[in-house]
Amino acid sequence: MGILRFILRRLMFAVVLIVGVSAIIFFLVNAIGNPVAMLAASQPNATEDSVAELTRYYHLDQPAWLRYLLWLWNLARLDFGSSITYNQPVAQMLAIWGFETLKIQIPAILLALGLAILIATIASRRQGSRLDFGVMSTALLGQSLPAFLMGVLLILVFAYWLGIFPSYGAYSTRTLLLHSSLADGLWHMVLPVAMLTFFNTATLTLLLRANMVEVLRHDYIMAARASGLPERRIIFGHALRNAIIPVLTYLGILFGLMLATAPVTETVFTWPGLGFLYINAIQQLDYPVIMGESVVIAAMLVLATLATDIAYVLIDPRIRLD
Amino acid sequence: MTAPLLDVEALSIEFQTPSRKVRPVDGVDFAIGRNQTLGLVGESGSGKTMSSLGLLRLVPRPGRIVGGRIGFDGQDLLALSEPEMAALRGRRMAMVFQNPAYSLNPLLTIGRQLGEIVAWHERLGRADAEARVADLLGLVGIADPGARLRQFPHELSGGMKQRVCIARALLCDPWLILADEPTTNLDVTIQAQILDLLRSLKERLHTAMLLVTHDMGVVARMADRITVMYAGRVCETADARTIFRAPLHPYTIALLESVPRADRAYDRGRRETLPVIGGRLPDMTHPPAGCRFHPRCPEAIAECSRVLPLATPVAPGHVVSCIRRGSASIPVAA
Ligand SMILES: Nc1ncnc2c1ncn2[C@@H]1O[C@H](COP(=O)(O)OP(=O)(O)OP(=O)(O)O)[C@@H](O)[C@H]1O
Ligand code: SF4
Ligand SMILES: [Mg+2]
Numbered sequence: 199m200g201i202l203r204f205i206l207r208r209l210m211f212a213v214v215l216i217v218g219v220s221a222i223i224f225f226l227v228n229a230i231g232n233p234v235a236m237l238a239a240s241q242p243n244a245t246e247d248s249v250a251e252l253t254r255y256y257h258l259d260q261p262a263w264l265r266y267l268l269w270l271w272n273l274a275r276l277d278f279g280s281s282i283t284y285n286q287p288v289a290q291m292l293a294i295w296g297f298e299t300l301k302i303q304i305p306a307i308l309l310a311l312g313l314a315i316l317i318a319t320i321a322s323r324r325q326g327s328r329l330d331f332g333v334m335s336t337a338l339l340g341q342s343l344p345a346f347l348m349g350v351l352l353i354l355v356f357a358y359w360l361g362i363f364p365s366y367g368a369y370s371t372r373t374l375l376l377h378s379s380l381a382d383g384l385w386h387m388v389l390p391v392a393m394l395t396f397f398n399t400a401t402l403t404l405l406l407r408a409n410m411v412e413v414l415r416h417d418y419i420m421a422a423r424a425s426g427l428p429e430r431r432i433i434f435g436h437a438l439r440n441a442i443i444p445v446l447t448y449l450g451i452l453f454g455l456m457l458a459t460a461p462v463t464e465t466v467f468t469w470p471g472l473g474f475l476y477i478n479a480i481q482q483l484d485y486p487v488i489m490g491e492s493v494v495i496a497a498m499l500v501l502a503t504l505a506t507d508i509a510y511v512l513i514d515p516r517i518r519l520d
Numbered sequence: 521m522t523a524p525l526l527d528v529e530a531l532s533i534e535f536q537t538p539s540r541k542v543r544p545v546d547g548v549d550f551a552i553g554r555n556q557t558l559g560l561v562g563e564s565g566s567g568k569t570m571s572s573l574g575l576l577r578l579v580p581r582p583g584r585i586v587g588g589r590i591g592f593d594g595q596d597l598l599a600l601s602e603p604e605m606a607a608l609r610g611r612r613m614a615m616v617f618q619n620p621a622y623s624l625n626p627l628l629t630i631g632r633q634l635g636e637i638v639a640w641h642e643r644l645g646r647a648d649a650e651a652r653v654a655d656l657l658g659l660v661g662i663a664d665p666g667a668r669l670r671q672f673p674h675e676l677s678g679g680m681k682q683r684v685c686i687a688r689a690l691l692c693d694p695w696l697i698l699a700d701e702p703t704t705n706l707d708v709t710i711q712a713q714i715l716d717l718l719r720s721l722k723e724r725l726h727t728a729m730l731l732v733t734h735d736m737g738v739v740a741r742m743a744d745r746i747t748v749m750y751a752g753r754v755c756e757t758a759d760a761r762t763i764f765r766a767p768l769h770p771y772t773i774a775l776l777e778s779v780p781r782a783d784r785a786y787d788r789g790r791r792e793t794l795p796v797i798g799g800r801l802p803d804m805t806h807p808p809a810g811c812r813f814h815p816r817c818p819e820a821i822a823e824c825s826r827v828l829p830l831a832t833p834v835a836p837g838h839v840v841s842c843i844r845r846g847s848a849s850i851p852v853a854a
Pocket of ligand 3: 570
């Protein structure tokens with residue numbers, strides 16, 4: 199029953215984290231300004247009556263602490279409220295925009311993991327060779343390049359010069375009208391996924407190669423060779439399994455923070471995902487959206503660390519949940 | 521006389537890096553008959569582990585075998601293809617490593633990692649392979665083998681791990697076991713148990729063994745023949761009895777004097793220096809010219825630094841490389 203208690207404790211921690219984070223964000227946003235006033239300022243033909251009505255509707259005439267408690271009470275009932283600028287339920291927006299974010303982030307992480315395993319395995323087996331050196335330099339360079347620069351380069355080369363891939367959006371307007379087709383969606387995904395994959399691969403490869411080199415020096419690898427096992431089995435069954443353990447933490451962070459890191463990619467590619475939404479919501483002080491998304495980010499982080507810990511226990515028998 | 525099971529001639533292993541060149545094994549000869557145990561003795565760093573890995577053609581990079589012949593059951597291992605060599609490893613020639621704590625994969629159960637080896641070599645199914653593993657765990661004195669199969673290495677004690685490693689080496693009934701300091705990293709009481717186990721197994725299974733150690737006490741109890749190595753070269757090879765009763769090489773004599781009683785476990789503090797002769801193993805990047813032992817040898821004469829003594833038979837089955845014992849020698853470039 200250890201595992202259930204462990205999960206329960208983590209979930210309790212998640213609740214504390216979410217309350218804490220949301221309170222900080224709520225009062226920060228509140229201190230910046232009034233979203234309805236901002237909205238009114240941007241629409242010259244807004245009447246005083248409609249402004250007053252909106253103010254009442256969003257309880258902006260109430261003190262901040264009361265609004266926060268109200269928000270928290272609604273959240274406890276899984277009601278995220280509705281967006282001030284989009285006038286839609288926040289929960290529904292999170293689902294729709296969130297799907298677009300996951301659509302590029304998850305393939306980018308999985309693709310990167312596969313590529314990193316392949317590249318790191320080859321490089322570590324030819325440690326010190328020119329190939330190894332080339333791979334490592336590329337990965338180091340890739341890792342230190344500013345993220346948006348890579349995105350801009352991709353757009354420049356593949357969208358403007360070669361014109362193969364679209365430079366922005368998740369769907370073409372034309373196909374959107376005709377109900378978006380699968381191929382069109384995939385076509386738009388290529389550049390953002392490529393950008394994310396590149397960065398994830400660079401970091402994962404560096405980590406994994408270092409671990410592989412370390413693991414391949416171990417006596418149990420030599421012992422496996424001395425037992426006559428085929429090299430393929432030694433590399434994938436023995437070495438990689440050991441080398442990937444320290445990488446789990448980083449994989450957990452990639453999954454846990456993928457919403458938090460989304461704004462860069464989604465701004466570069468004008469991608470209609472949560473990162474894009476977050477930036478917009480902050481500009482508009484659309485606090486139900488900001489709050490809702492912050493809650494989702496915190497929850498993702500907690501879930502990712504929980505999954506990481508469970509993965510550790512499943513892979514490494516020396517580690518126990520306490 | 522029938523041909524020995526293993527016949528190593530002039531084996532040389534070299535590490536070549538851009539800046540330096542090291543030969544931890546330099547023209548080494550030794551032979552092991554079927555069912556025989558050869559003790560390979562020498563100080564830490566004298567090239568014992570490298571020689572054993574060389575026999576399996578598993579010298580770690582950037583090291584490689586640069587010369588010699590490894591006759592094994594009538595074929596030259598250095599002439600085999602890599603797949604042929606891989607098929608022989610673990611099946612005909614198996615190794616027990618120096619440190620049991622590190623030579624088992626921490627992530628796999630004992631049943632899984634040992635079973636994998638039998639399954640691979642003998643093309644057995646998983647259940648049959650594990651049954652074989654359980655048999656061998658029983659043979660090496662592990663109680664309740666069925667339960668051990670499902671345990672991970674970290675759940676076993678050091679002595680138990682070494683028993684598992686010995687079982688792993690025996691899985692496919694090898695002709696030759698390379699035991700690299702199988703007791704060095706164990707407690708003294710456990711050392712004795714493991715040595716007893718090895719001796720009884722050797723008698724029951726009729727397996728030949730290369731027993732690598734820096735401990736004269738261990739070879740005294742285990743070996744039929746003994747080869748003494750110093751700085752990558754063989755000093756002396758003879759029957760165990762001859763080595764203990766009538767050693768010829770000055771280094772062998774020094775080694776024996778440094779062990780007060782042959783049956784006592786070697787004091788670890790003495791690994792680095794030999795109290796009787798002092799000094800330590802030379803820096804292998806710049807080995808002394810001529811006889812490598814001459815800076816520490818109590819009997820050295822001027823000529824010892826000018827000629828390289830060669831392993832020369834002095835009696836049937838007794839080989840020595842020391843110019844003061846009548847060995848042949850070749851002059852070294854000044
Ligand atoms: N990567 C390397 N580069 C250069 N020389 C190396 C390398 N690895 C090992 N050596 C050489 O191999 C020698 C060690 O040989 P080996 O490990 O066989 O010694 P040993 O007799 O088994 O000692 P021990 O009792 O400590 O196990 C060292 O003296 C060193 O000169
Ligand atoms: S050759 Fe000379 S230095 Fe070497 S062991 Fe014999 S006497 Fe000593
Ligand atoms: Mg050694």
